[in-house]
Amino acid sequence: MDLIFEGIKKAFLLLVTLDREVLGITFLSLKVSGLATIISVLIGVSTGTVIALNAFPGKRIVVSLVNTGMGLPPVVVGLFVTIFLWRNGPFGFLGILYTPLAIIIAQAIIATPIVMGITVAAMQQLPKKLRLQILALGATRLQMVWMLIKEARLSLLAAIMAGFGGVISEIGASIMVGGNIKGYSRVLTTATVMETSRGNFDVAIALSIILLLLAYFINLILTHIQQKERPR
Amino acid sequence: MKKITHSFIAFIALVLASSVLFVPSVYAQQKNIILATTTSTQDSGLLDVLIPVFEKKTGYFVKTIAVGSGQAMAMGQKGEADVLLVHSPAAEIKFVADGYGINRRLIMHNDFVVVGPAADPAKIKGIKSAAEAFKKIAAEQGLFLSRGDNSGTHAKEKSIWKASGVKYEDEKWYQQTGLGMGQTLNVASEKRAYTLTDRGTYLALKKRLDLDILVEGDAILLNIYHVIEVNPAKFPKVNIPGGKAFADFMVSKETQGIIKTFGVDKFGSPLFFPDAGKKVEDLGK
């Protein structure tokens, strides 16, 4: 118990004294996972919408593949991204292994099926005739799709939350493709593991608390928007 | 709603713009060095001190990938690292002989120690020979934790078992964690088990551990760190000057001086002993 109190004390201390390393790690986590989430939203929502709105042969297989992808283990993604980004791998010429960019890519790969799967479900839940109604009001195809996305926005917010929650707390891929390099690619989860192995449990607890608070506040904001939108 | 949409779009634009900040790292890769090293150099905090000095001096950016010595050399074998800082001499010699590495140079040493619970159920405290102590642990079936990760420590542990001549694999009292040194020490402390550790990591973690040093000082327990440049002849993408610069930095007088005093303020004694220029045969004497 002492350890936990000490951890909380340390977390408080690190936060109020604006410890530069901790702040840097926190901002990097936010930035990396935020960007990965945005990329996954751009890809996941657009592709998910296309899948949901079109009938094509093999649609069922595609949807079940996407749903399987929602549970993609981060370490598996990490391993494959590492292999692809190796200097002597197919994308080695990019030279981005062990960079924050590599973490963003891996996390985007993890989050995209999550966002896509929820998007497909959300879009399919909309009334079928809604599309016809929008077109019948003179919308272009693009305006129609945008309108449908707006109609599904509450579910899509849930998709964003799920995607972000999945990647900010993910460690397997981050440590493999990012390398946990101090001041460069060290994020909250990898730092927590390293501090634990160094025996700095108080710092590790402090980092965990920051991670929890971060995840909580992001979700609080999104939930707030969602609840405000919900009909009374 | 419109406001939310607008601010959301603005937010996306802002984040995308800030992502451009990551791009320079792609173009500046000639300034990047990948250092594959053992966990003990990172967990002890030594690299946190040395690398900023190196970066400031040379302008290189070091990406430290802390893994076991075995994995570090595997990275070198694939040309995925530029320079290695490792402590698994037998494997290192083979690595260089096979043409994957060049210019293997002695940097420093400390020593391994056998640690275990103060109660010492296998009664090994005071035994001079590590091999004898291992034999006793096996005989008494005292719980022993191995890293099991092909690290330098793991390699050393296996060589001691070999010297002791006892059967240890697949025994109930012999367990592998598959974790780094720090983690393995934590587990050993919790499970009241024996384990082999480098002194540096042990000292760094000591205040949190319920483990005492039981066996030390045996010649076989010497823990020697070498720096190896990855052979550019085999991998054209390897950063040759960068790797060489780091290796040169490690043997430089200034660095050796830092190593000599590292940890003294915190633990009362140094964690590593600088050895640049010496011969392996002369160590520990």
Place this chain on the structure above:
Amino acid sequence: MNQTMPILEAKNLSVERAGTTLLDVPHLDVEDGEVLSLIGPNGAGKTTLLVTLCHLFKYFSGTILFKGRQVGNGLSAGQYRQKIAMVFQEPLLFNTTVFENVAAGLRFRKAPRLEIEEAVKENLERFGIGHLADRSARTLSGGEAQRTSLARAFAVKPDMLFLDEPFSSLDPPTRESLINDLEKILDGSGTTTIFATHDRIEALRLSDRIAVMNKGRILQVGAPDDVMNHPADEFVASFVGVETILKGKVIERRMGIVMVSVSGREIAVIGEHDIGDSITLCIRPENVTLSINPSKTPTSARNTFPGTIERIVPMGLFQKVELDCGFPLVAYVTHDSVGELSLCEGADVAASLKATAIHVVKK
């Protein structure tokens, strides 16, 4: 240009799905300014026809001409859809305010802000929902929601309006007041409208012409009177409210009147059929009059048949009386008449019908 050119002309429309024909309409014209009702039972293809006419359905063959220009060739589907509007059975409102819902069509057209505000206000007032402008569409009652949906369609000032059973999911009083309002608005605006319904009363009230559909085909198009009194076939007849449909054979013919044998009785009808022809007679229940004693109440009716009352079913303003006159016959009688004639089940009565009130469908 031809002044009497129809605003919408459809040729050879056909929709097939999985081997079954959902729609087969060789020809349909809609005149500028008219209200055309599509009536038919559920599943008759009314919605499919509307959706196809709006060019919302990818999988159809045939051509649609709007003001003489072919949609999809000269006039793009997008341009065409900006000139029309459709309202569905469900309100299908967007999850935003009532104001924004009504504004949606104009926003798609990128109309200037002031124009949008004006049009939205005008149409909210038109449908009596001005006070709901800032309400979330999700909080509306069924009637309010359908009003919003109609206002949304009218806000784009469409050249043509397609309504797909917009009242069918509303309760009777709500429905009544909305039909009243729509009737007035359509009269005032003169918007060309195609209006699908399975309720012939709605169709009669609102439309200039009626088209009866079944199984993807249009069976008859014509003025309401025409369709009601001269159904083209038995299906149309039964759907437009003909309760008695009798099959018989022509046995006598003189001076424009033929005598038809039905189950051994003779019925006189107006017609030029040949002796031996098999024909079908359609008799609307409101054209049958009942009396207790035929000799005491002379009528101009040529056909009078004694019969027994089998069943009396209340039908709102009327009582529906089912008779057995050797052939089944249905009559509508007012509540007052039921009392005056003291009609009851099992009673013997005389049923009279004018020869001119019997519609003949050739077999």
